Amino acid sequence: MRKIGQFSMLDKAIACLDHGLRAVFLDDSQKATTYPARNADCPALSKEERSRSVRLMRVNHAGEVSAQGLYLGQSLVSRDTETFFSLMEAANEEKEHLHWCEIRLKELEGRVSILGGVWFLGSLCMGVLIARAGDDWSLGFVEETENQVVEHLDNHLFELPEKDVSSKAILLVMRSDEARHAKNASSRGGRKLPYWARKAMQFQAKIMTTVASRI
Numbered sequence: 440m441r442k443i444g445q446f447s448m449l450d451k452a453i454a455c456l457d458h459g460l461r462a463v464f465l466d467d468s469q470k471a472t473t474y475p476a477r478n479a480d481c482p483a484l485s486k487e488e489r490s491r492s493v494r495l496m497r498v499n500h501a502g503e504v505s506a507q508g509l510y511l512g513q514s515l516v517s518r519d520t521e522t523f524f525s526l527m528e529a530a531n532e533e534k535e536h537l538h539w540c541e542i543r544l545k546e547l548e549g550r551v552s553i554l555g556g557v558w559f560l561g562s563l564c565m566g567v568l569i570a571r572a573g574d575d576w577s578l579g580f581v582e583e584t585e586n587q588v589v590e591h592l593d594n595h596l597f598e599l600p601e602k603d604v605s606s607k608a609i610l611l612v613m614r615s616d617e618a619r620h621a622k623n624a625s626s627r628g629g630r631k632l633p634y635w636a637r638k639a640m641q642f643q644a645k646i647m648t649t650v651a652s653r654i
């Protein structure tokens with residue numbers, strides 16, 4: 440069996456599978472332990488405010504589903520054990536983001552995007568393809584993705600209803616985590632992506648956020 444550092448491909452596949460099962464099958468009480476809005480005193484939202492929050496949080500949930508696909512795909516094909524661990528560590532935090540968005544959508548009586556499987560599988564394939572170019576490009580991709588997510592979260596923090604302090608509390612913690620993921624990827628040797636690649640990523644993200652906000 441091919442060894443990558445001290446980790447074989449089978450070891451990595453098992454770690455990714457274990458992570459995926461925990462992301463999907465954790466019960467609600469466990470998901471809520473780190474929920475940033477558990478102590479937020481959110482006033483009642485009007486129908487219009489609630490539907491705006493649902494639309495935005497559904498987009499964020501879809502983004503976190505994609506993050507799981509990307510990180511797992513990149514982890515599987517990573518060449519260096521250190522890179523593998525750093526990607527899995529970030530994927531673990533992204534898993535919490537995913538659960539927080541899910542909890543908030545339930546509180547708002549909203550639903551997740553029906554295209555979750557598409558976002559996950561599309562991102563998983565993209566993560567594998569990118570990581571095949573090498574760990575430096577893979578980490579550069581993480582840095583650029585996370586920077587774009589920070590910009591996106593800034594827009595959502597502005598667009599959310601003023602009263603929706605619970606969703607804002609969640610996005611603020613996510614924003615801080617995403618910025619740290621970008622910084623870590625850069626410090627681990629991420630290469631800056633060419634202009635056309637950054638623009639293509641923005642275009643792809645635009646399609647996903649537009650579709651996920653509706654279905």
Ligand SMILES: [Fe+2]
Binds near residue numbers: 503
């Ligand atoms: Fe995230």
Ligand SMILES: [Fe+2]
Binds near residue numbers: 506533585616617
């Ligand atoms: Fe992140």
